[in-house]
Amino acid sequence: MKTGWLVVNHFLQTNKFTDLYDRLKKGAKQAGLSLLVKTGCDLLNEISSGFLKEQEKPDFVLFWDKDVRLAKALENMGIRVYNSAKAIEICDDKSLTHQSLAGVVPMPKTVIAPMTYESVGYTDLSFVETVGEALGYPMIIKECFGSFGAQVYLVHTLEEAKEKVKSLAGTPFLFQKFIAPSSGRDIRLQVVGEKVIAAMLRYSETGDFRAGITSGGSMKPYEPTKEQRELAVLVCKTLGLDFAGVDFLFGENDEPILCEVNSNAHFKNLYDCTGVDAAAAIMEHIADKLEGRA
Numbered sequence: 001m002k003t004g005w006l007v008v009n010h011f012l013q014t015n016k017f018t019d020l021y022d023r024l025k026k027g028a029k030q031a032g033l034s035l036l037v038k039t040g041c042d043l044l045n046e047i048s049s050g051f052l053k054e055q056e057k058p059d060f061v062l063f064w065d066k067d068v069r070l071a072k073a074l075e076n077m078g079i080r081v082y083n084s085a086k087a088i089e090i091c092d093d094k095s096l097t098h099q100s101l102a103g104v105v106p107m108p109k110t111v112i113a114p115m116t117y118e119s120v121g122y123t124d125l126s127f128v129e130t131v132g133e134a135l136g137y138p139m140i141i142k143e144c145f146g147s148f149g150a151q152v153y154l155v156h157t158l159e160e161a162k163e164k165v166k167s168l169a170g171t172p173f174l175f176q177k178f179i180a181p182s183s184g185r186d187i188r189l190q191v192v193g194e195k196v197i198a199a200m201l202r203y204s205e206t207g208d209f210r211a212g213i214t215s216g217g218s219m220k221p222y223e224p225t226k227e228q229r230e231l232a233v234l235v236c237k238t239l240g241l242d243f244a245g246v247d248f249l250f251g252e253n254d255e256p257i258l259c260e261v262n263s264n265a266h267f268k269n270l271y272d273c274t275g276v277d278a279a280a281a282i283m284e285h286i287a288d289k290l291e292g293r294a
């Protein structure tokens, strides 16, 4: 039996996360794989020596964390990591996602904020005027690293934009055109191994522009169009993802506009909504790859 490590964050042990780990372990069993949970702290010895004897090496690592340095260290020891360190890194940083997919899929017009240092701050805010003229108001300001909608802001005026920019000094972020027809709704397509296995529509009835469940939104199963499916698979192929949650906004004529890509998409909501078990599909995909079937 092939053995893998499920590498998770040592400090995220709330039920929200441990339930995901349990589901992955169950999926592994169904796929005929054994899966051992390890955290970055459990692996400190291995990582600091940079060496593992062949017989101590797992056949694969399922990396359910965003600690890309740890993922890279495991790859450097010759272990196959799903998703790869590079793919996780690109998805985690929304500016890298944007740059990696430019010209490949439609995305909202985006301006990556000029960098400053926290100790220096934004001593000149005139660039915000230029951005406002290019993108119009309201405008989205989004931190490069964030999740659950908590680091995404909608600003309505130049003054509001400048205030937000000032408060983000030292934090990488970007400006983005607000896709108004999509306000309060988006879709999540779950891709595993070049296939869309399930999708859901997320919508907010609270007036929040963010469609996510954590922002108070609701969800229902969604039947994606051929175009949406093909774009989601293309995104994963381009970024080298074995699996991901690919999110689209709706343009003027409902055309898909990529919002973001989640390399470690939480699959509980998807399961509750559609009954599709992404954890099982992911483990089956890994088993297929290990056996040379995919």
Ligand SMILES: Nc1ncnc2c1ncn2[C@@H]1O[C@H](COP(=O)(O)OP(=O)(O)O)[C@@H](O)[C@H]1O
Pocket (backbone or CB within 6 Å): 108, 140, 142, 146, 147, 148, 149, 150, 151, 152, 176, 177, 178, 179, 180, 182, 183, 184, 185, 186, 209, 210, 211, 212, 247, 249, 259, 260
């Ligand atoms: N450019 C945009 N135009 C309209 N709505 C957006 C835009 N960007 C994000 N949103 C909304 O905000 C939500 C959170 O943004 P997202 O980029 O997915 O960040 P997070 O990683 O926090 O989920 C999205 O699900 C979507 O509903």
Ligand SMILES: [Mg+2]
Pocket (backbone or CB within 6 Å): 148, 149, 212, 247, 260
């Ligand atoms: Mg999102």
